[in-house]
Amino acid sequence: MTAPVRPPESLTEPPTPLTYPGSSSTAEVPTSLASGLTCEVCGAAGPLEVAAACGQCLGALDVAYDLGPLVGSDPVALLGRRPRTLWRFRELLPPIDRAVEEGLAVESSPLRRARRLGELLGLDDLWIKDDSVLPSGSFKDRPASVAVATGLGRGFTAFGCASTGNLAAATARSAARVGSPCLTVVPRGLPAAKLAPARRYGARIVEVRGTYDDANRIASLVGERLPIGFVNVTLRPYYAEGSKTVLLEVLEQLSWTPPEAVIVPLGSGALLAATARAERQVTSLGWLDRSPGGGLRLIGSQPEGCTPIVDAFHRGADRTEPVQTPTTIAESLAIGDPASGPAALRAIRRSGGVADAPSAGEVTDAIRAACHREGLWVEPAGGTVIATARRLRASGVLSRSDRVVLFLTGAGWKVPDVGIEAESSLPSLVLDPRRFDADEIARWLNGRDDAPGEARAW
Amino acid sequence: MVTVTLGSVLRQAALGVDLRRFAEFEGTVGEFLTQISVVGGPRFRQLLFDGDQLRGVLAVYVDGVDIRYAGGAATPVTRDSRIDLIPAVAGGAGF
Ligand SMILES: Cc1ncc(COP(=O)(O)O)c(C=O)c1O
Numbered sequence: 001m002t003a004p005v006r007p008p009e010s011l012t013e014p015p016t017p018l019t020y021p022g023s024s025s026t027a028e029v030p031t032s033l034a035s036g037l038t039c040e041v042c043g044a045a046g047p048l049e050v051a052a053a054c055g056q057c058l059g060a061l062d063v064a065y066d067l068g069p070l071v072g073s074d075p076v077a078l079l080g081r082r083p084r085t086l087w088r089f090r091e092l093l094p095p096i097d098r099a100v101e102e103g104l105a106v107e108s109s110p111l112r113r114a115r116r117l118g119e120l121l122g123l124d125d126l127w128i129k130d131d132s133v134l135p136s137g138s139f140k141d142r143p144a145s146v147a148v149a150t151g152l153g154r155g156f157t158a159f160g161c162a163s164t165g166n167l168a169a170a171t172a173r174s175a176a177r178v179g180s181p182c183l184t185v186v187p188r189g190l191p192a193a194k195l196a197p198a199r200r201y202g203a204r205i206v207e208v209r210g211t212y213d214d215a216n217r218i219a220s221l222v223g224e225r226l227p228i229g230f231v232n233v234t235l236r237p238y239y240a241e242g243s244k245t246v247l248l249e250v251l252e253q254l255s256w257t258p259p260e261a262v263i264v265p266l267g268s269g270a271l272l273a274a275t276a277r278a279e280r281q282v283t284s285l286g287w288l289d290r291s292p293g294g295g296l297r298l299i300g301s302q303p304e305g306c307t308p309i310v311d312a313f314h315r316g317a318d319r320t321e322p323v324q325t326p327t328t329i330a331e332s333l334a335i336g337d338p339a340s341g342p343a344a345l346r347a348i349r350r351s352g353g354v355a356d357a358p359s360a361g362e363v364t365d366a367i368r369a370a371c372h373r374e375g376l377w378v379e380p381a382g383g384t385v386i387a388t389a390r391r392l393r394a395s396g397v398l399s400r401s402d403r404v405v406l407f408l409t410g411a412g413w414k415v416p417d418v419g420i421e422a423e424s425s426l427p428s429l430v431l432d433p434r435r436f437d438a439d440e441i442a443r444w445l446n447g448r449d450d451a452p453g454e455a456r457a458w
Numbered sequence: 459m460v461t462v463t464l465g466s467v468l469r470q471a472a473l474g475v476d477l478r479r480f481a482e483f484e485g486t487v488g489e490f491l492t493q494i495s496v497v498g499g500p501r502f503r504q505l506l507f508d509g510d511q512l513r514g515v516l517a518v519y520v521d522g523v524d525i526r527y528a529g530g531a532a533t534p535v536t537r538d539s540r541i542d543l544i545p546a547v548a549g550g551a552g553f
Pocket residue numbers: 138139140164166167243265266267268269270271272332333379381382409410552553
């Protein structure tokens with residue numbers, strides 16, 4: 001394990017004595033049950049410090065937990081009265097200072113039944129975890145918030161990230177909320193609407209003439225020179241923990257009965273790998289109410305044009321082959337060299353899940369279907385997930401009665417132009433108010449086979 | 459002059475090694491890494507190589523290009539080259 005790159009300042013762990021309902025342990029436990037960092041490759045263990053790579057083998061580091069005091073506890077009694085923010089799962093997150101909890105709270109997002117979309121897909125028990133409603137417009141508010149909270153405890157006063165767009169907004173927002181400056185590094189050419197939130201929150205933006213992987217390398221090298229906590233580089237193990245809260249919320253919202261499958265968009269693979277860790281942890285706590293043999297299948301989805309994880313899955317490989325120049329309409333997922341690719345592959349296989357890659361056309365059709373059937377405008381990362389649900393239902397991987405939860409991780413308003421060509425086949429009628437004629441509107445409305453508001457066939 | 463940037467884990471492992479002595483190096487990046495691993499000591503070598511193979515989790519860039527997209531270990535290093543060595547998890551790939 002590596003020594004910290006900066007002088008360690010101990011994280012403030014409030015010594016609140018807590019007894020956990022139902023737990024046999026009477027020991028006083030710290031609020032967070034995180035016990036250290038472990039290497040996902042060689043298993044080396046070390047303290048909670050600022051480090052992203054193992055000092056023995058350069059492998060990725062994960063936060064490890066000593067869950068003992070919580071085993072056998074009752075999640076309903078434990079979580080019951082806590083505010084509905086991601087900190088309600090604080091035992092399963094890195095230790096953070098209580099003083100920053102409120103400022104960096106991310107409210108829970110809704111889990112909704114999606115009957116009309118389910119009808120179209122042939123899935124009778126379809127649910128949507130809607131992270132498009134989070135404040136900066138994507139699930140990235142979760143990992144950004146946990147990373148900034150942890151970084152503050154390690155003495156960082158400035159934050160940054162490498163981003164395909166959504167993390168820039170989320171990091172900028174978290175930094176603004178604690179009064180820290182923010183530096184984001186992104187590939188040039190993102191939609192203006194995607195970068196707008198980061199600009200509005202006051203971040204400095206470096207646009208790299210290259211890919212996300214170029215942006216990431218640059219962030220990494222800048223992090224070696226300047227005391228900036230790059231959330232997904234310098235603070236990576238802590239950042240990744242924040243993404244666990246998507247599944248934790250889903251499970252709580254389903255009264256701790258896991259669904260048959262969740263479909264997760266894959267960029268770096270961090271969200272899917274975190275989802276697997278969350279499931280493992282609540283399983284060992286005994287929190288899940290499982291039917292016998294009822295496993296949660298983790299299904300990963302990547303869009304055509306950037307499919308390193310899906311390709312490795314189909315090849316039966318443990319590692320991904322990088323894609324040098326991703327070309328996809330889902331630029332959030334345009335990560336050609338996914339750092340958590342191996343972890344995501346392991347998690348998918350262990351769960352009995354699959355990896356799938358829909359085409360660009362299927363993604364835009366899916367975005368339109370969610371708009372027209374659920375009133376939910378998602379960005380292409382969400383379209384990718386919906387399209388995968390449709391494909392796997394059609395191929396029989398998913399059954400009609402399976403309870404399936406779609407992780408819809410980003411808002412459509414950030415990528416306003418994708419699929420717009422199809423929508424422009426419903427042009428508006430331009431009226432002269434002085435020569436208004438209701439019959440003209442009636443004729444115009446009736447002149448089309450597909451009534452407005454209905455999704456056309458896929 | 460060949461310039462080298464090491465990620466912090468590598469820098470700590472290579473503590474005290476003066477990489478400026480390779481400023482005039484010319485050859486392949488594979489040869490370059492072998493030479494610096496010899497002077498960097500066993501811990502440093504262990505981070506660069508797994509046996510004889512470059513570690514998969516080590517990202518190596520010559521003039522800003524990942525060597526997997528260039529000639530791999532045979533990628534040429536010239537006197538003006540800039541070499542970046544960072545853990546793939548914190549560099550060449552993102553979370
Ligand atoms: C909207 C959205 N969904 C999913 C992802 C993928 O997340 P991860 O990189 O953790 O796999 C991203 C990543 O940028 C994203 O912006």
